[in-house]
Structures are given as C-alpha cells and as structure tokens.
Amino acid sequence: MKENIIVVGGYGHVGQTICRQLGELYPGKVYAAGRNFTRAEQFSATTGGKVKPLQMNVSDGFEPDMANRVKLVIMCLDQSDTAFVRSCFQYGIRYMDVSANHSFLAEVERLQEEACFYEVTAVLSIGLAPGLTNLLALQAKKLTDHVDTLDIAIMLGMGDQHGNAAIEWTVDNLAADFHVVKEGGEVAVQSFTDGRLTDFGAKLGYRRAYRFNFSDQHVLPRTLGVPNVSTRLCFDSAAVTGWIAGLRAVGLLRLLKLKPVRRAVVARLGKIRFGEDLYAVKIDAKGRKDHKAVYVECFLHGRNEAQATAQAAAAVAERLYGSGLPHGVYHIEQLFDLDCILHALGPEVTIETRIDGQRVLG
Numbered sequence: 001m002k003e004n005i006i007v008v009g010g011y012g013h014v015g016q017t018i019c020r021q022l023g024e025l026y027p028g029k030v031y032a033a034g035r036n037f038t039r040a041e042q043f044s045a046t047t048g049g050k051v052k053p054l055q056m057n058v059s060d061g062f063e064p065d066m067a068n069r070v071k072l073v074i075m076c077l078d079q080s081d082t083a084f085v086r087s088c089f090q091y092g093i094r095y096m097d098v099s100a101n102h103s104f105l106a107e108v109e110r111l112q113e114e115a116c117f118y119e120v121t122a123v124l125s126i127g128l129a130p131g132l133t134n135l136l137a138l139q140a141k142k143l144t145d146h147v148d149t150l151d152i153a154i155m156l157g158m159g160d161q162h163g164n165a166a167i168e169w170t171v172d173n174l175a176a177d178f179h180v181v182k183e184g185g186e187v188a189v190q191s192f193t194d195g196r197l198t199d200f201g202a203k204l205g206y207r208r209a210y211r212f213n214f215s216d217q218h219v220l221p222r223t224l225g226v227p228n229v230s231t232r233l234c235f236d237s238a239a240v241t242g243w244i245a246g247l248r249a250v251g252l253l254r255l256l257k258l259k260p261v262r263r264a265v266v267a268r269l270g271k272i273r274f275g276e277d278l279y280a281v282k283i284d285a286k287g288r289k290d291h292k293a294v295y296v297e298c299f300l301h302g303r304n305e306a307q308a309t310a311q312a313a314a315a316v317a318e319r320l321y322g323s324g325l326p327h328g329v330y331h332i333e334q335l336f337d338l339d340c341i342l343h344a345l346g347p348e349v350t351i352e353t354r355i356d357g358q359r360v361l362g
C-alpha cells in the first residue's frame with residue numbers, strides 16, 4: 001500500500017523541520033533520507049521514532065520494493081538531472097521540490113506530459129523564495145485588474161542559520177549572469193547589480209537590494225501573466241550588502257568560480273553569525289484597477305528563513321498527500337493561495353498589504 005513519505009535530505013537543515021511537522025501528522029510513515037544512515041538514525045531518535053531513518057542516494061534511485069510503498073517524495077537538495085523525478089513519476093509517486101534552482105525546475109516543468117501520463121502531481125516553488133514570494137505576488141495580482149510590473153525583494157538576516165546546500169546555492173549565484181523577462185522579451189542581467197531602494201516596512205525601513213537569480217522571477221511572467229518581474233536580494237546589514245555589490249562591480253566575485261575560493265567562502269559563511277535571524281519579503285506591484293493606476297505593496301516579516309521554507313513546504317505536503325489535486329507539474333501559485341499556507345507559518349510571521357499606501361490587510 002502506498003502510504004509513506006520520503007523527505008530526501010530529511011536530516012538536513014530544511015528537511016529536519018519538514019520531517020518533524022509531517023512526523024506529528026503521520027507518525028511512522030515519514031522517512032528522513034540521506035546518504036549517511038548514522039545521521040538519519042540520530043535524527044530519527046530525536047523524533048521519538050515518529051520519523052524513520054532511510055539510507056538513500058538520489059543518484060542510485062529507488063529500490064522497487066520501497067518505491068511501491070511511497071506516496072510522496074519531498075526533495076530537499078539540488079539535483080543535477082531529472083532521472084530521480086522521472087522515476088518517482090513512473091512509480092506513481094507524488095513529488096515536491098524545495099529547490100530554488102531555475103534551470104533544474106524548468107527541466108522538471110518539461111515533464112508535464114509524463115506526470116499526466118502516470119497520473120501524478122508535482123509541486124515546485126514551495127519554500128520562501130521561491131514559494132511564499134510566488135504567493136505574495138499572486139495576492140498582489142488579485143488586488144488589481146492587471147499587473148504590469150512586479151518587483152520582489154528578499155532580505156536575509158546575517159544572524160540566521162542556513163544549511164550547507166542553501167549557502168552553496170547562494171554563493172554560486174553571487175556572480176551569475178542570467179536572463180529576465182522584460183516587456184515579454186528576454187534581457188540579460190547580472191547578480192548583485194542594478195540596486196533598487198526597497199521599503200521593507202516601518203520596523204526595517206529602506207534597504208538597497210540587488211538583482212539575484214531566484215527562480216520566481218522566471219516563472220511568474222508565465223503563471224501570473226505579468227510582463228515585467230524582477231527579484232532582488234539584500235542582507236540586514238547594509239554594509240555587507242554594499243560590500244558584496246562593490247566586489248561585484250570590480251569583478252572580484254568572479255573568483256568564486258575557483259573551487260578553493262568557493263569552498264573557503266561557503267565554509268566561512270556557514271560560521272558567520274551577527275545581526276538577527278530575521279528575514280523579510282517585499283512585493284511592489286504596479287498595474288491598473290478600475291482603469292486607474294494602482295500600486296500594491298505586500299510585506300512579510302519573520303524569523304528563521306529555513307523554518308519558514310519548511311513550514312510552507314509541510315503545508316503543501318499535507319495537501320498533496322491528501323491530494324485531489326490535478327495531475328501534472330505545477331508551481332505553488334497555480335494550485336494554492338496565501339490563505340492555504342498562512343496557518344502553517346508561526347505566530348511571529350507578519351503580513352501586511354497596502355494599496356496606494358493604505359493598509360488593507362493585517
């Protein structure tokens with residue numbers, strides 16, 4: 001009988017929280033999987049056995065016996081190809097992925113026909129960014145008749161903890177060149193350039209955020225039909241943000257392409273702790289409502305970004321496990337709205353929406 005949930009990367013930073021939450025809902029059916037069985041066992045023990053340990057390397061794929069008992073896979077690591085995803089589909093296993101890596105997510109999207117053929121649902125973009133950013137963008141869109149421009153900004157606290165895979169992803173994208181959609185066409189942009197002053201709300205004030213290759217900006221032009229979408233990143237320390245932008249401007253971030261430099265920076269960032277563990281998202285949407293120009297702002301603040309990612313993912317997992325969702329490959333905003341996920345975020349999360357400067361939702 002298909003009833004198990006495998007969280008691949010389940011004893012990692014994001015995976016642990018997903019496992020704990022789902023372990024409470026489905027005790028004994030959730031498996032924390034990774035390549036190191038001892039780590040999986042140690043983590044399982046901290047859950048009182050509600051989450052079980054599993055040794056698994058995604059490169060090796062499934063044991064058929066195990067696959068036939070799995071209903072849902074939640075992927076908490078970055079994969080280099082879609083072989084494992086396709087094997088999930090072939091075994092009739094529902095699939096979710098917290099990856100923020102656009103090129104990989106685009107490859108999974110191309111498996112739409114395969115997902116329909118095997119009658120499974122896959123949900124992508126399920127963390128903070130992408131994830132909650134997509135749902136806030138949807139919320140902004142719903143308050144207008146038409147959105148012309150969406151500017152998304154994410155602020156991460158230097159005092160927050162991030163897993164190794166998340167730090168590697170961020171470092172690999174610091175010097176990235178990528179394309180964004182502008183007026184329906186593609187334009188080339190560079191990470192940590194084109195700074196934009198963003199109002200993160202009364203508590204945090206204005207910060208300058210810079211272009212960053214989050215996947216939401218590649219997906220939302222299609223899923224929400226918005227012709228101009230950008231995503232930017234900054235840190236709670238304006239000095240650190242400015243310092244990185246300066247290194248980018250003089251070309252020094254290119255050194256991150258050298259393996260020893262990358263390794264040293266990833267290791268250093270894993271240890272740095274100063275400032276707070278907060279995160280914030282701001283959506284600026286400009287469009288039209290009742291034939292007049294309208295400006296919608298959505299603010300989201302909270303603490304512990306990885307926990308927010310895991311909480312959003314666990315809320316989606318609960319729905320996907322119960323299902324009734326259409327077959328195929330979807331991004332979160334194509335199946336859910338913010339209200340479906342809000343209950344899962346902790347009480348420290350605050351969301352505010354303003355239309356033309358007037359607060360409409362608290």
Ligand SMILES: NC(=O)c1ccc[n+]([C@@H]2O[C@H](COP(=O)([O-])OP(=O)(O)OC[C@H]3O[C@@H](n4cnc5c(N)ncnc54)[C@H](OP(=O)(O)O)[C@@H]3O)[C@@H](O)[C@H]2O)c1
Nearest residue numbers: 009012013014034035057058078127128129163164165166
């Ligand atoms: N959407 C968002 O907003 C958002 C936010 C944060 C993070 N993320 C993404 O979430 C993912 C996880 O991040 P994290 O911070 O939790 O990373 P992490 O702490 O490094 O965890 C990664 C886990 O994957 C396991 N793993 C690595 N390679 C594996 C393989 N080949 N087979 C099976 N397991 C493997 C690792 O264990 P072993 O090495 O022992 O196998 C580890 O448990 C990353 O893709 C990150 O980019 C997304």
